[in-house]
Amino acid sequence: MSSNATIPNFIAGNWVRSAAADALPISDPATGECLGHTPLSGRAEVDAAVQAAVRAFPGWRATPAVERARVLFHLKALLEQHQDDLARSLTREHGKVLAESHGEIQRGIENVEHACGIPSLMMGDTLEDIARGIDCETVRQPLGVFAVITPYNFPVMIPLWFWPYAVATGNTVVVKPSEQDPLTHQRIVDLATEAGLPPGVLNVVHGSRDAVTAILEHPDIKGVSFVGSSQTARLVYATAAESGKRVQALGGAKNHMIVLPDADLDATTDAVVSSVYGSTGQRCLAGSVILGVGEAYRPIKERLLERAAALRLGHGLDHGVDMGPVISAKHRERVTRFIGQGEREGAALLLDGRSARVPRYPEGHWVGPTVLEHVTPDMPVGREEIFGPVAGLARAASLDQALDLVHRNQYGNAISLFTTSGRAAREFRYRAGISMIGINLGVVAPMAFFPFGGSRGSFYGDLKAQGRDAIAFYTDQRVIISRW
Ligand code: NAD
Numbered sequence: 001m002s003s004n005a006t007i008p009n010f011i012a013g014n015w016v017r018s019a020a021a022d023a024l025p026i027s028d029p030a031t032g033e034c035l036g037h038t039p040l041s042g043r044a045e046v047d048a049a050v051q052a053a054v055r056a057f058p059g060w061r062a063t064p065a066v067e068r069a070r071v072l073f074h075l076k077a078l079l080e081q082h083q084d085d086l087a088r089s090l091t092r093e094h095g096k097v098l099a100e101s102h103g104e105i106q107r108g109i110e111n112v113e114h115a116c117g118i119p120s121l122m123m124g125d126t127l128e129d130i131a132r133g134i135d136c137e138t139v140r141q142p143l144g145v146f147a148v149i150t151p152y153n154f155p156v157m158i159p160l161w162f163w164p165y166a167v168a169t170g171n172t173v174v175v176k177p178s179e180q181d182p183l184t185h186q187r188i189v190d191l192a193t194e195a196g197l198p199p200g201v202l203n204v205v206h207g208s209r210d211a212v213t214a215i216l217e218h219p220d221i222k223g224v225s226f227v228g229s230s231q232t233a234r235l236v237y238a239t240a241a242e243s244g245k246r247v248q249a250l251g252g253a254k255n256h257m258i259v260l261p262d263a264d265l266d267a268t269t270d271a272v273v274s275s276v277y278g279s280t281g282q283r284c285l286a287g288s289v290i291l292g293v294g295e296a297y298r299p300i301k302e303r304l305l306e307r308a309a310a311l312r313l314g315h316g317l318d319h320g321v322d323m324g325p326v327i328s329a330k331h332r333e334r335v336t337r338f339i340g341q342g343e344r345e346g347a348a349l350l351l352d353g354r355s356a357r358v359p360r361y362p363e364g365h366w367v368g369p370t371v372l373e374h375v376t377p378d379m380p381v382g383r384e385e386i387f388g389p390v391a392g393l394a395r396a397a398s399l400d401q402a403l404d405l406v407h408r409n410q411y412g413n414a415i416s417l418f419t420t421s422g423r424a425a426r427e428f429r430y431r432a433g434i435s436m437i438g439i440n441l442g443v444v445a446p447m448a449f450f451p452f453g454g455s456r457g458s459f460y461g462d463l464k465a466q467g468r469d470a471i472a473f474y475t476d477q478r479v480i481i482s483r484w
Contacts, residue, residue, distance in 0.1 A: 072164060114165075147176065149176045158227050162470070165473075227284075236249045248465065254385050258416065347372040434455060
């Protein structure tokens, strides 16, 4: 695609040019090279996509579950066949290193794989003789058109958290990808068509705020799956619910990692470093505050510093690179502002990534690994989501005190404990009060057959992404009671 090209929407099985007057550039965050433009589609285009999905629904719903599953089996095979190309494309538009892109695509494929089980996953229950001669059964039925709205940080995996389940259960879908890196997903839409997904079952409309507003207010959309910052998640939840839609809205995070004195320090350091700096900190599961309990504080601080300082920054496609750029100049500015503010408010800056540069790529949005010490829950750097390669260190006297510090935070996505004590681990999982709990693990990422999502300010809704929740979210249980 030429760098001036504006990417098309996908409506009723055709790639169509958006009528939008405005478009945003998509660029390689390591080089600044323009890769294309995202059109800022509006209400009319959203409506065209929804109408295509409405028309496709009756035929797709009537397609036997086993045939719908076959399309997904075919899609899984195509994704595997094209995984290398998809991973390179993902690294170019997002910046993450190639191994991380492969990991992301693999996680996406696993959701397609899980959705292939739909003939069993979608089964209902029956009970004879709920009263004399009366039988009762439940069936799960699709609802119609769902919308899927996704963020920039996993532009392949997160759409695949949702639409494979929505179409597997017999619904039709309109996807609104992130405007910052929508290119690799375009290729996946082509693969879905090649796999046999009929026209109108999956539609894509590009844009940002206006397209989202049009989706949330559209009367023919039955439900919305959303992932993004908490601020947008709250807005999406309230607006979509106002018009009677089902909503699952996954938001931002501030994840804490607690290290007890009896932890295996080598394994803990590996886990902490990869959690904080993997994907340049742009993960909702990234560790952000490390709470060293008692004597654990000093050794974990020293090891973290040594390892963080040795991480190599560069283009994600180049050999030997540990960490890519952040997504944009604007985001770089935001992350560096947090670091400066932390220092001004009394945190000690032990490792400063603000002046990091990669000489071969002077236009890249670089932020080096950063470590701040004496971070408190009241400082923005200790309280808010930074979404960059920044570790905040704090000391706690006990597991109790560490949990108190955690619970002062508004978010509740993931939390980790590092220990060799079963008793402490049991106490921790009982009292953590946060949805995704890691014990001796830094990135608490549930696989496709388990639910993914947080609590408190990190999640609005009740049914989460993936797992059995996905089947429940995209279907209604109908109860049939009969007497003959
Ligand atoms: P974002 O909220 O800026 O954008 C997400 C989506 O919402 C995009 O499609 C965007 O076009 C749209 N959008 C943005 N502002 C809007 C507005 N005012 N009105 C309507 N729509 C709007 O998020 P992002 O920067 O793309 O992604 C990063 C965020 O996503 C982080 O906060 C991260 O923690 C979160 N995230 C959460 C999870 C999770 O599982 N909880 C997973 C991945 C990312």
